[in-house]
Each structure stands twice: as C-alpha cells, then as structure tokens.
Amino acid sequence: MVVKRGPIALSGQGLGFGYGDSQVIREVDLSLAQGELLGIIGPNGSGKSTLLGLLCGLLPPNAGTVELLGRSMGSYTRVEVARRLGLVPQNAELAPGFTVRQTVLTGRFALQGGRMFENQGDLAVAQQALVDTGLTGLTQRRTGELSGGERQRLALARALAAEPQVLLLDEPTSALDLKHQLGIMQLLENTCARDGLAVCLVSHDLNLAGMFCHRLLLISQGKTLAQGTPEEVLTPDLLAQAYGVQVSVDREPSRGRPRVTLSAPRP
Amino acid sequence: MRATPSRLITVCLALSALLLLALLVGLWLGTVSIGPGQFWDWLTGHLKGASAIILGQLRLPRLLLAALVGACLGLCGAVFQAILRNPLAEPFILGVSGGAACGAVVSVLIGLSGLWGQAALAFGGALGTVGLVLAIARRRGSMETSTLILTGVMINAFFTALIMFVISTTTDQKLHAILFWLYGDLAAANLTKVALLLPVTLGGAGVIFFFARHLNLLTAGSVAAASMGVAVERVKMIMFLVVSLLVGVTVSLSGLIGFVGLMVPHLVRMTLGHDHRLLLPASALFGASFLMLADTVARIIISPSALPVGVVTAFLGAPFFVLLMAKRGSRWW
Numbered sequence: 001m002v003v004k005r006g007p008i009a010l011s012g013q014g015l016g017f018g019y020g021d022s023q024v025i026r027e028v029d030l031s032l033a034q035g036e037l038l039g040i041i042g043p044n045g046s047g048k049s050t051l052l053g054l055l056c057g058l059l060p061p062n063a064g065t066v067e068l069l070g071r072s073m074g075s076y077t078r079v080e081v082a083r084r085l086g087l088v089p090q091n092a093e094l095a096p097g098f099t100v101r102q103t104v105l106t107g108r109f110a111l112q113g114g115r116m117f118e119n120q121g122d123l124a125v126a127q128q129a130l131v132d133t134g135l136t137g138l139t140q141r142r143t144g145e146l147s148g149g150e151r152q153r154l155a156l157a158r159a160l161a162a163e164p165q166v167l168l169l170d171e172p173t174s175a176l177d178l179k180h181q182l183g184i185m186q187l188l189e190n191t192c193a194r195d196g197l198a199v200c201l202v203s204h205d206l207n208l209a210g211m212f213c214h215r216l217l218l219i220s221q222g223k224t225l226a227q228g229t230p231e232e233v234l235t236p237d238l239l240a241q242a243y244g245v246q247v248s249v250d251r252e253p254s255r256g257r258p259r260v261t262l263s264a265p266r267p
Numbered sequence: 268m269r270a271t272p273s274r275l276i277t278v279c280l281a282l283s284a285l286l287l288l289a290l291l292v293g294l295w296l297g298t299v300s301i302g303p304g305q306f307w308d309w310l311t312g313h314l315k316g317a318s319a320i321i322l323g324q325l326r327l328p329r330l331l332l333a334a335l336v337g338a339c340l341g342l343c344g345a346v347f348q349a350i351l352r353n354p355l356a357e358p359f360i361l362g363v364s365g366g367a368a369c370g371a372v373v374s375v376l377i378g379l380s381g382l383w384g385q386a387a388l389a390f391g392g393a394l395g396t397v398g399l400v401l402a403i404a405r406r407r408g409s410m411e412t413s414t415l416i417l418t419g420v421m422i423n424a425f426f427t428a429l430i431m432f433v434i435s436t437t438t439d440q441k442l443h444a445i446l447f448w449l450y451g452d453l454a455a456a457n458l459t460k461v462a463l464l465l466p467v468t469l470g471g472a473g474v475i476f477f478f479a480r481h482l483n484l485l486t487a488g489s490v491a492a493a494s495m496g497v498a499v500e501r502v503k504m505i506m507f508l509v510v511s512l513l514v515g516v517t518v519s520l521s522g523l524i525g526f527v528g529l530m531v532p533h534l535v536r537m538t539l540g541h542d543h544r545l546l547l548p549a550s551a552l553f554g555a556s557f558l559m560l561a562d563t564v565a566r567i568i569i570s571p572s573a574l575p576v577g578v579v580t581a582f583l584g585a586p587f588f589v590l591l592m593a594k595r596g597s598r599w600w
C-alpha cells in the first residue's frame with residue numbers, strides 16, 4: 001500500500017539518548033508528515049517515552065538531530081516550540097484547584113504573547129477543544145475531582161487549545177473506556193485529515209494503533225525493529241521478536257486492519 | 268473564578284477598601300485611646316501634642332510597615348506554593364525566614380548593623396536557604412509534604428542554634444530586642460524602614476505578577492509547563508531571586524513573622540480560586556490588611572504591654588497548618 005505523504009512536519013535522524021553504557025535510544029530515524037498519524041509501539045522499557053521526550057525537545061539527544069517544520073529543534077525557544085508542537089504526557093499534569101475550563105485556557109499560553117488575559121478568540125478555541133474531547137458537561141469541575149479518563153481527555157483538550165501543527169501523545173487512551181478510546185482516536189484521525197495535524201502517539205494497544213495509525217514504528221531495546229504500514233509492522237514474526245510472545249494476526253472486520261491476538265496454549 | 272480584567276479590578280478595589288479600613292482601625296485602637304474628634308483633627312492636620320506623635324510617629328509607620336511586610340509574605344507564600352507544588356510551602360515553614368534571620372544576626376555580629384547591611388546579609392541568608400530547598404526539590408520538580416516539613420524543621424533547628432550562638436556572644440542589653448525581633452516585631456518601625464521596603468515590595472510584586480500565567484502552568488508540573496512554552500528553569504530562578512529578596516528585606520526589618528504566607532493565599536484561594544492573576548494581587552492586598560490587624564491585636568491584647576506580632580500569627584497559623592495538613596487532597600488545594 002502506497003500512502004501519499006504530505007510535507008514532513010517532524011523528523012529525527014540518528015537519534016541517541018542515554019548515559020554511558022546504558023543507551024536508552026540508539027540510532028532511531030523517523031519522520032512524521034503533515035496529516036499523518038504515526039504510532040510508536042514496543043515493549044515496556046523499550047524507550048518509547050524517551051523517544052517522545054527527544055521529539056518534543058524536552059530531552060536533548062546525545063546523538064542525532066530533531067527537525068520541527070524544517071528547522072532544527074535547538075533553534076527554537078521553548079515558547080516557539082509550544083506554538084507549533086503540543087505534548088500530552090503520560091501522567092496528565094494538571095494544576096490543582098483549577099476548573100476544567102481554566103485548565104484548557106492555560107493551554108493558550110504560548111499564543112497569548114504578552115497578553116495577560118484571554119480574549120474572545122482564546123475562549124472560542126478553548127470551547128471547541130472542550131466540545132471535541134467531550135468535556136462540555138464538566139467545565140466547572142475542579143481537576144482534583146476528575147476520573148483518570150477525564151484527566152487524560154482534559155490534558156488532550158489543553159494541548160489542542162494551543163492549536164498545534166504537531167501533537168505528541170504518550171498513551172493517550174490508557175485510562176479510557178472503550179467508548180472514549182474510540183472517541184479520542186476518531187478525533188485525532190479527523191483532525192489529521194481536516195487540519196493536516198501531524199500526530200505521533202505512543203501506545204501499548206496494538207490493535208487500536210493498528211486500526212487508526214497510518215504508519216507504525218516498532219522499537220525494541222532502544223532500536224528500530226520495523227517501520228511501515230500496520231500491515232508491514234504487525235506481523236507474528238516481528239512481534240515475537242519484539243515482545244517474545246506468540247501472537248496470531250488476522251483482519252478486524254470494520255476496516256480490514258491487522259488484528260493481533262495473543263496465543264497461549266493451555267498448560 | 269476565571270480571571271478577567273474587570274474581576275481583577277473589582278477584587279483590587281474591594282481589598283483596597285479593606286486595607287483602608289484596617290489602617291483606620293489600627294490607628295484608632297491602642298493603649299492610649301484617641302477620640303473620634305482628635306482623630307479627625309489629626310487627619311486634617313490640626314492635632315498637636317502627644318496624641319499627634321502617637322498617631323503620626325508610632326502607629327502610622329508601624330501600620331505601614333505591617334502592610335508592606337504582610338504584602339510581601341502573602342506574595343512569597345503564593346509563589347513558594349506554586350513552584351514547589353505544595354500548599355504547605357511558606358517562607359517561615361521552609362526555613363527561608365530562618366536563613367534570612369541568621370544573615371541579619373551575623374550582620375550585627377560583624378558590625379554591619381545599618382539597615383542596608385542587615386538587609387543585604389538577610390537577603391544572602393534567604394538566597395542560600397532557597398538554594399538548598401531548591402536543590403532538595405530539584406529531583407522531582409515538586410516537594411512532598413513530608414520532605415518539606417522535615418527540611419524546614421532541620422533548617423530551622425540549624426539556624427536557631429546558630430542564632431543562639433551569635434546571641435550568646437552579644438551583651439545582655441541587646442537580648443530583649445533581639446528576642447522580640449526573632450518572634451517578629453514591628454515595634455521598631457519608622458518611616459526610614461517603610462521607605463526602604465516600599466520600592467522593594469512594589470518592584471517584587473510587579474515582577475511576580477508579570478509571571479502570573481507562568482505560575483499557573485508551573486502548578487500543573489514542570490513537564491506540562493515546559494511543553495506549553497514556559498522556560499521552566501529560568502522562571503524558577505527569577506522567582507526564587509525575587510522571593511529571597513522580599514523575604515530577606517522583610518525579615519531584616521521585622522524579624523520572623525510566620526504563617527502569613529500560608530494563611531493568606533489559602534483564604535484567598537477559598538474565595539477567588541487558584542488563578543494567579545487574581546491570587547497574587549489579592550494575596551498582597553489581603554496580606555497587608557491581615558498583618559495590620561494582627562499587629563493591632565498584638566498591641567492591645569495585653570495592653571499596656573505589647574506582644575511581638577509573630578506570636579499572634581503563630582497562634583492563628585499553627586492550627587491552620589495542622590488543619591490544612593489533615594485536609595490535604597481535598598478542595599482547599
């Protein structure tokens with residue numbers, strides 16, 4: 001399957017990160033095009049979250065370079081990065097005591113420049129982010145009163161409020177029930193198609209990643225094991241190599257994407 | 268409450284009215300009772316004699332100093348709580364005030380006893396302690412309650428010992444004054460001190476308010492703040508410098524007044540919410556009123572004698588601290 005790709009929004013060449021002998025990331029190359037949904041998969045401790053840290057510029061790589069929208073990551077200030085790239089970390093860090101609406105509005109920080117207070121434009125964008133993430137019923141709720149799934153959606157809404165061109169997410173659906181898993185993935189898919197948003201997400205849910213991502217990057221022990229379409233990456237051989245378990249792969253009926261099932265013979 | 272310019276103005280006006288009220292109450296009440304007629308005469312500049320001296324040279328400078336000190340302490344508490352991400356953080360509890368006091372005492376020891384010398388060394392003491400607290404908090408970017416309290420207890424124990432050591436080497440006649448000062452005393456207030464603290468307070472408050480939105484993001488966490496465009500390390504450095512300056516100068520002028528930085532921001536949050544664009548100006552204004560009233564209580568409660576104001580704030584603040592610790596995780600934070 002040949003996927004027509006837009007201009008490259010974010011890329012990493014020869015990325016390496018680690019201390020001394022323990023290299024967490026080694027020689028990873030990847031590129032993310034506008035409008036593309038890229039999934040990073042791999043076993044626990046394989047370096048997925050570290051890779052995301054390198055890509056968003058919060059961790060300086062020991063080796064290699066990251067380019068965001070054609071410029072090296074190092075040439076941007078923090079606020080310039082934030083105007084282009086959003087991050088939803090694994091543990092949604094939310095300010096205690098803030099309401100849901102206030103939290104989403106804080107996402108407008110990078111776009112406000114020296115402006116001290118929100119204007120109508122900020123309020124409209126924040127409202128749309130609340131609608132998109134299904135949080136409109138909770139706008140006056142305080143962050144401390146939210147469930148894990150609500151916190152995760154709020155962190156996403158806050159990142160969307162910054163209107164990024166590139167969005168990085170670390171396990172955005174890990175605390176969500178089935179309905180909200182689907183809702184978030186469809187939201188990301190639609191935003192990619194509509195606005196050309198480039199999304200890179202780390203996920204443990206191979207089937208969800210395989211169903212929605214245009215391409216997958218499988219890493220194991222800090223190195224790229226495979227990169228390509230879900231059909232190319234989600235094969236029993238590669239998954240056995242990465243995870244050390246036997247799986248069978250068939251097609252899920254709705255989209256015909258690969259579906260991974262664990263094989264565990266009865267003892 | 269969402270922060271808007273009109274709400275900010277409303278809040279500032281309301282708290283300024285409270286400030287004025289606290290000032291009038293403080294001028295009025297005292298060991299020597301001043302009648303309404305005399306008070307009116309003083310306001311219009313017609314009062315002569317002892318009453319005029321009491322109002323103009325004793326009560327007024329003392330109240331103005333209390334207001335500035337209270338504003339500084341309220342602001343510093345709010346900033347510490349945001350940056351260490353812990354609602355119990357406060358200059359006194361963290362030991363930063365103790366560090367400043369130590370610097371001030373050392374300045375007396377080495378003969379740098381002028382206002383500026385004392386303030387400079389107190390600033391140095393505060394800065395050193397803040398650096399220590401920062402180093403301890405650095406690994407996680409926030410501070411657990413147990414770490415915070417234990418760190419504060421240990422820092423305070425060390426500085427208390429150091430201060431006792433220095434006091435032991437001084438002559439007896441200074442002892443009473445130093446002990447009162449250690450408990451936070453505004454009795455030695457004069458307009459020179461007010462003139463020293465006023466620009467520091469205004470400047471510090473201006474810088475802190477400029478970073479109100481940064482502090483909003485920092486309370487979420489370092490990673491979130493950085494990913495949304497805050498230069499985390501630089502903002503923290505600036506805040507710690509400003510807070511050290513405010514605490515240092517405040518302590519050198521008025522000693523160890525505890526718990527104001529704890530109670531004031533919390534009472535403000537309970538009514539206005541957590542947005543620093545409202546919280547910071549409100550904490551400064553309310554802190555000012557709070558300390559003026561606390562000092563008035565300190566002056567009249569055992570009249571004709573007077574208490575150090577730090578005793579009053581500790582009587583209120585220590586139970587408040589315990590209550591907050593017990594309620595941690597609930598709606599107050």
